Amino acid sequence: MSAPKGKMVSFTIDGQQHQVSVGAASDGSTAPVTASTSLADYLRDQCGLRGTKVMCRGGMCGACVVTARVTDPATGQTEVRAVNSCLAPVHNCQGWQIETVQAIGDRKAGYHPAQSRLAQMNGTQCGYCSPGMVMSMYSLLESGEAVTPQSVEQHLDGNLCRCTGYRPILDAFKTFVPEADEKTQQIIKDIEDVAPSGSKAGLCAKKCSGGGGGGCVGCPRTARLASDGAEKWSYPTSLAELCAIIKANPADKTLKLVRGNTGTGVYHDAGQPDGYVSLLKVPELSQVTQTSSALTLGAAVSLSRVIEEFQKLSSTAGFGHFSDMASHLLLVANTPVRNAGSWAGNLMLKQTHGDFPSDVFLLLAAAGGRLQIADEDAATTEISVEQLLSEDMARKVIVSVTLPTLDETKYVFKSYKITPRAISAHAYVNAAFVLPLDASFTVVEKPTLLFGGISADFVHAANTEAFLEGRSLTDEQTVQGALAALQAEVVPTPDPAEADPAYRRSLACALLYKVVLRVLGDQVPAPLRSGGEDLTHPVSSGTQQFDTDQTLWPVNKAVPKLEAQAQTSGEAKYTGDEPAEPDELVAVYVQTTIANGKVASVDTSAALAVPGVAGYVSAADIAGVNNICSYGDTVEELFTSGQVLYYGQAVGLIVADTYRAARTAAGLVKITYTDVQPPVLTIKDALKKQGGSATTTPAAKTTSKQGVRQVIGEFSIGGQYHFTMETQTVRAVPRDDDQLDLFSATQDMRDVNKVVSQITTLPMHKINMSVRRLGGGYGSKLQHPSRVASAAAVAALTVNKPVRLVLDIRTNMTLLGGRLPYLIQYQAEADETTGKISSLQIKFTADAGAVGYAADDTSLALDTVTNVYEAEGWQTEGTAVLTNTASNTWCRAPGTVQGVSGIECVMDHLAHELGMDPWALRQANFFGPDTKFRKGGNRATDYDVFMQMVTEMFSEADIDARKADIAQFNQDNRWRKRALSLVPVRWPILLFARYPTIVSIFKDDGTVAVSTGGVEMGQGLNTKVAQVCAKVLGIPLELVSVKPNMNIINPNGDATGGSVGSDMSSLATKAACEEMNERLAPFKAEGRAWADVVKRAFNLGVNLTAYHYQKPILTPYNIFALAAVELEMDVLTGQYRLNRTDLYEDAGQSLSPAIDIGQCEGAFIMGMGLHLGEENRYDTETGRKLTDSSWNYYVPSSKDIPTDFRVKLIKNNDNPIGIFNSKDAPGTVEKAQTACQLSPEMFVIS
Ligand SMILES: Cc1cc2nc3c(=O)[nH]c(=O)nc-3n(C[C@H](O)[C@H](O)[C@H](O)COP(=O)(O)OP(=O)(O)OC[C@H]3O[C@@H](n4cnc5c(N)ncnc54)[C@H](O)[C@@H]3O)c2cc1C
Ligand code: FES
């Protein structure tokens, strides 16, 4: 592939030729492309290909994945790879052939099997992650690599999904494994029958020889776009040319060498260089050469290729250690990042940022890598990988690395990477060891012990290396001495954004001990041996069990979601996907940089001078009331009028013609502050500030009652970021007649409507709203959209132009709060023989954040704290405090999760105190047939349903036998432990919401359109509504279409939340359809076909539109669930794995079982994230939230899910209230290890 001519880059997108060249746009306006424009922005903004999504813009979420065919300049071969279009600069795509989700299949051409299988097997909920998932799978299929269950899971390691819990996605894609069993083949056949796959959709048909140059109908003309940054890019085609470019660069100008540009995913604030040099066309940098004594890798060789080379060579003598290195590299970043990112780019990140816990650096350094470096005169020198850290790399380029062979008979090579989640996470601590050993395990020369994640300077554990030399590892004294030396020299730098220094030091020692156990193998007692093994994550699988009653179909039938196919093909449009109006502006927030104080002044002069900036709006521009709360007495300002309540609070909004201009300008707004106070960031600090007691009474057993034991304790459940793949998004478009079209991604249209009205003074009826779908909600789109929509509305009305406001992930995470953190304090007494609780006081204190809008969250905790227990005499209390953090809000199962966790913690604590089996203690406290719950009542069947669930679980999940096995396993293993936890849940649901619904029949063809008060956000509301509508009207499901929620139909409806959206919308639909049935009854009685019935009815004056306003049903009822979770933990590191999970839910007569199963799985995994991984960290000095991106906030990945995940909807439970008898429904790695209170003295070998 030749370099581009002059200053032009060309590539194909979906078969069409694109050229981006230097200059202004054809109309003379600012060029649409800049030097740093990403491929994602190019696709979405310049090509209108909005099937490709963006979220994190950092290579972590995978929403933006596309397939790229790239020719290797050294071999001339074309590789097919998944890449993150958010990280790839469009100017670095020279010669690429790019395919997007919209080109591989669509409704006209037919869907690609990856699209149809994902859709038909319920692999989508909100669907925002789906295009990226499809493209990762498509890339694997096109790459020619063998498709195995392992490769499918591996290739999806860069795609996050917050809704589904991954199991259905993995299942759908594993159907591509050629050796599919009979059942899978039948599934594939069924899917093909429903959705036959077609030819590629948007691809050029190549009917002429123009290669996209135009000339035939099927061959689109070359798209030409101007770039005001093209001249900044260079494309050398040889090393000599590259060095010449470096030499010619003026000393005062910065030049960035670019391979994958993935480094910007880690260090996003690195600033804009003056020039860029693409390394992709330099053959010398892409070469891989092997001799019998070494492997040499060019600097632009991607990490994926490095892994492949290592795997190929690992069975060759001298290269055996490459096997371990390849396995380690598979844990670096994720597939799309490794496809684009180079090892040399990684080393340079380490070179520039000493504290970067680079895995690549550790591995290459431990393997004795030698770097070839060229200077601007093309003179090369060789240095060790370690020397790079102190090398002045200005005006130099890494050319290659040479890795020598290692004598496997003498050296043991082993590396570790301990992370907060299974994949796609940077290390807490990583290590690489090379131990030269003789047959008696004596360390015959100085070993290599390298560590990352400790401090910017610490690499070698030099003292420990020296200590070990000449000593035998079989000697207890050696191990203890080495651990003592290591403990003394490892001094981790405190970093509030990272794990605690004590943990990192403990981990470093544990890793050294681990490698010793591994090396010694059978030499150590059997119980210690598993301590030397890695905790791996095998391929996962799952089963789903539910009953279906065919007489009720299409209700109760497992159908795919209505919009699934549109989601997986990228055809489904979300709020931010709508094209811009010609004069549309983009807005970016200006946020505070203190957490507690006052704004003294805001200087916007520099910001307003940025070309393209249209204005700045702030509190002064609010015509109405500066309050985003729509009810109660709580006031939260849209833009601060002076008081600063948290770091990241909104001060104003910059509006500009491009995001780039708005972002630049927002960064130039100068804010000064007065009266700056230390921030209050935790519940305990807030309680102290209020003068209250933040401590629980000491854990002494003060009871004097005979035969009664007491426990006193407390525990915290932290906050949780909702992590919707679609961030907060709104477009505000002023219209004639003082109207405003508002496209808000909201779960609560009425709230947005009301708040925008109170802030702008526009009457509510002048605000036109409609919500098609959300890319995830989980509660984050209940209150927060009102804030974002009002800001956009104020801006749009001020500048009198359409304004688009799409929050980037950092603004989303810092401007807005998440789940309320809780402190739960309790004191309980129980009979020491029976375990029956005789008294309990439990107090829930929630952190509402800056204002108390969601402070009533604790009332839900109080509703659920009694869970499945007889709670006579229990004293419960709920309260909330304010802190200098963003206002928190409801998040999936708000309050409930803390209520249930609170009491279950008490149960476990009591069981431990009494030495009882935890389940036996629970059983002793179960509710009975006559128990009356505070909320949820207790219907006659409740007890039976719950007991049926328990009995089935014990028998089907083999609980008793597995408990015995686990006890034995724990006895046999000192450093690996298993546990089986059984947790019951009762959730009292109240169908509180009011939803209006309209059902219209088209008389000409008998099709039916429905619009409900509920919002579709992935929970399958539209599908359930359609099923109910079809059932009640007695028509095929295909005749029903569900339309967006609109405020003309639904001006006063409630929010979609509290798990009642689907039920209440279905109930309203049912009532509207029943009314319609009454009108149509005479015509149906004539025995006519449906189409004739409606035609005749219309002709005789029947109104074919029915409207039903569904009132709340204020009798709560109980839903039960039971989970048995088996977890295995590596005590030395804190890593864990869920070996098996059995999850039963009583869904009554499920309206749509496949959808309900999906909800159970997704909710379980989100709960797992809350309890086992997700954590907010703040800078205690400034109050800044440090976990503000996907780089440092970890939601579960597809490798964290249970290895064996069994979900069952309990059958045959009737429920007279629900519709058709339906019912809707962190201990981190660091903390787990810390809780084990390890100390090196425990690390024995005998
Ligand atoms: C989401 C994500 C997760 C990650 N997780 C991990 C992880 O777990 N462990 C880990 O070790 N790394 C991790 N990384 C880092 C990743 O490995 C690097 O981003 C990647 O290897 C950089 O390669 P690149 O080709 O994209 O470099 P670029 O981004 O193109 O360049 C990075 C820097 O290196 C310079 N450079 C590039 N090539 C040369 C050269 N030949 N000579 C001199 N300078 C050069 C560039 O000018 C630039 O300053 C992660 C990255 C991301 C985005
Ligand atoms: S948007 Fe590209 S990986 Fe998240």
Ligand code: FES
């Ligand atoms: S379906 Fe995956 S994020 Fe919603």
